[in-house]
Amino acid sequence: MQEPYGEVFLVNKPYEWTSFDVVKKIRNALKIKKVGHAGTLDPLATGLLIICAGKKTKSINDYMGQEKEYTGTFVLGATTDSFDLEQPIIEVADPAHLTLDQVTEACKALTGEIMQIPPAHSAIKKDGKRVYESARKGIEVQLDPRPVTVSTFEITRLELPELDFKIVCSKGTYIRSLARDLGEALEVGAYMSKLVRTRIGDFNLSEAHEVQEIVDRIKAEKEANS
Structure with missing residues (x-):
């Protein structure tokens, strides 16, 4: 070579x-x-x-x-400590009462320039250590919110408890954190069950x-x- x-x-x-x-x-x-x-x-x-x-x-x-684009699935009505399938599922509340309009409005509130707290189960370093290492040992790590841009948060399918999405966002955006924040906004919990990165720049x-x-x-x- x-x-x-x-x-x-x-x-x-x-x-x-x-x-x-x-x-x-x-x-x-x-x-x-x-x-x-x-x-x-x-x-x-x-x-x-x-x-x-x-x-x-x-x-x-x-x-x-560069800008990233993702598709995937959130499950409403439950959550996990990692906000994906890495950790056990914890039931929160039945999402059957939710309408498409309610979910759409909650997604809109998470669109644009937002402050986002990264998940504790992530590869971010704090005090020289990957925070997921502490999280897996049950040690609580406080992470500060940071600015990210979510330019698109589109619902492509809603069949409760599942929601398929297309998200276009800036560097540093955690889709699992969007699942967490959406679940909290709707007061039913949410976690990510599938994620595919479809574009980088x-x-x-x-x-x-x-x-x-x-x-x-x-x-x-x-x-x-x-």
């Missing part, structure tokens, strides 16, 4: 893989150290993950700063490849050049 090597890979992250699992797999195939991802996807989320290798790692912050999930496809291509190119 000739230097300076640089490449950007658009990956469809598999369910239950961490973002670093994908980095590790591609790093091992390339056999170079400089490989990183441009924006974490939780293990239970799927969809577009940008992997930068070689000199392209200098562009990671540029990609991370001008890059779309339709352009992404499966991890094994990318690994196979890297190996084939190495063999062809050896």
Whole structure:
């Protein structure tokens, strides 16, 4: 492989893989150290993950700063400590009385420039530690609200207790926190049962490849050049 090597890979992250699992797999195939991802996807989320290798790692912050688009499902009437399926489900209140208008209005209130508290079960660092490490030990961590922009919060299906959504948002927005805040606004609780990242800036999930496809291509190119 000739230097300076640089490449950007658009990956469809598999369910239950961490973002670093994908980095590790591609790093091992390339056999170079400089490989990183441009924006974490939780293990239970799927969809577009940008992997930068070689000199392209200098562009990671540029990609991370771009607008994101997600689709997925919230479940109303219950919650979890992580606001997704990582933790046990806790029943809160029957959402059967809710109307589409009520849910739509609650979504509108979470649209625009808002202050959002990240979930305790997240990879944010506080005092040098990932906060999810403390959360999993039952240690309460106080996180400060921070400004994010939710430019679109659209309901694409409402069949209670489920709500399908399309969300377009800025860097640093936690969709799980939107589930929490929506559940609190409607006084019934909510958690995220599915999340797919469909776009980062001008890059779309339709352009992404499966991890094994990318690994196979890297190996084939190495063999062809050896």
